[in-house]
Amino acid sequence: MTSSAQPGERMKYRLADAMKLCMKKAPVEKITVKEITEACGTTRQTFYRNFRDKYDLINWYFDKILLESFEHMGEGRTIYEGLVNKFRYIQDESLFFRAAFKNDDQNCLREHDFHLIMAFYTQRIEEKTGQKLPEQLAFLLEMYCQGSIYMTVQWVLGKRIATPEELAQSLVDAMPAQLAELFHRLELL
Numbered sequence: 001m002t003s004s005a006q007p008g009e010r011m012k013y014r015l016a017d018a019m020k021l022c023m024k025k026a027p028v029e030k031i032t033v034k035e036i037t038e039a040c041g042t043t044r045q046t047f048y049r050n051f052r053d054k055y056d057l058i059n060w061y062f063d064k065i066l067l068e069s070f071e072h073m074g075e076g077r078t079i080y081e082g083l084v085n086k087f088r089y090i091q092d093e094s095l096f097f098r099a100a101f102k103n104d105d106q107n108c109l110r111e112h113d114f115h116l117i118m119a120f121y122t123q124r125i126e127e128k129t130g131q132k133l134p135e136q137l138a139f140l141l142e143m144y145c146q147g148s149i150y151m152t153v154q155w156v157l158g159k160r161i162a163t164p165e166e167l168a169q170s171l172v173d174a175m176p177a178q179l180a181e182l183f184h185r186l187e188l189l
Helices: 007-023 033-040 044-050 054-074 079-092 094-102 108-129 135-156 164-173 177-185
Strands: none
Touching (some): 007 044, 007 054, 007 094, 054 079, 054 094, 054 108, 079 164, 094 108, 094 135, 108 135, 135 164, 135 177
16 A cells, blocks of 8 residues: 555555455455455445445556556656666556456556556657647557557566566567657657
């Protein structure tokens, strides 16, 4: 649980920690709300005051740690450093990321991740240039971000084996030439 959690969110973080304990012993689909509440030392009523079901809990926590991963990404001076920071954080929370992406039947988590990364890069570019991102570069950035999300999910699910540094380098190397040129010019690569 983060120390900056609001009082109303503390219980949610406690339930997320209990869910993580349960996930060490069983796959998400086999975990019951009763097991989560017992691991947390609370009641089913408290659980349902905070979440609709265990998937709602996973989605809420996924959102929290995804936003945190972007904060880590923003700490890097370059795109490569930012990606390494993000992937190290994802690795630390791999149990939750893996479960969230594995149970993401409608791809809403991937779509959410895409919107966050697209906004992150667009903001960095527009801050550095002082202008709106041109349409052609926006197209390239969108394509690059979609590919980045796909490869990140493959890595999280264990379908691509790499260190955070290797994955970050692969994503930097895969960047479209025009986009890479812009990032170099802005001293972001």
